[in-house]
Amino acid sequence: MKDERFSFSKCSLTRSMGIIGTKWKPIIVYVLQTRKVRFGQLDAYIPLITRKVLTEQLKELEDDGLVIREAFSELPPRVEYSLTEKGLALLPILNSIIVWNEKYETEPKENYCPTSEFFKD
Template sequence: MAKRKETSTNTENRNYITSCDLTYAVCLVGGRWKLLILCKLEKGKLRFGELRNQICNITERMLTLQLRELERDGMVKRTVYAEVPPRVEYELTEISLKLVPIWGLISNWGAEHRETMLQKNTAEAENLIEQQ
């Protein structure tokens, strides 16, 4: 998340894999908290503190880091109001808004996958019992 050694194989491989548009796109939202943040912003602008309260397990540090990366990657827009105490609002950008319908599809698939795995694991457990 922080500074990277620019010459590592790790970095080279990152560049290699993101030449694939699909992998590139998924990497943009790959940070642990990013999709959660983006989902919260689907319904409209939110302040830093509102995001923190809605994602109860996130630390301020992680929220800041993820938001900074999302901003750098054009996924959220950050607006600072020159007030004291400070007020900062975050919202989706034009390009990230285009992903919203796709998130719906993926989310449905995720639910289906979870169902499938549950059945699979149940079946395997029953097999184990029978074998005894």
């Protein structure tokens, strides 16, 4: 997030929300898990995300130190994304957020968060 109101805050919580408190980043991190995933796989697997937003968010996640982007010199072009240690450390927090929400959501809804379970090697 480029919003300096978040990133320039003296409060660690606020700075953190500037990184993860967005619509798509948590999902991307959650989907990556421990795998290396290609752009097109992410695009196909995360419902409703546009390639424009996916590109942006991956770039920001890379800037924020959560994601590694590995480009290969080959054609068709091939790029793989994976989590850094920092990104991996966020996973249990995301899981606890899901558990928290599902426990206390007023009108319980199904959880359709994409996971990495469906990726084929």
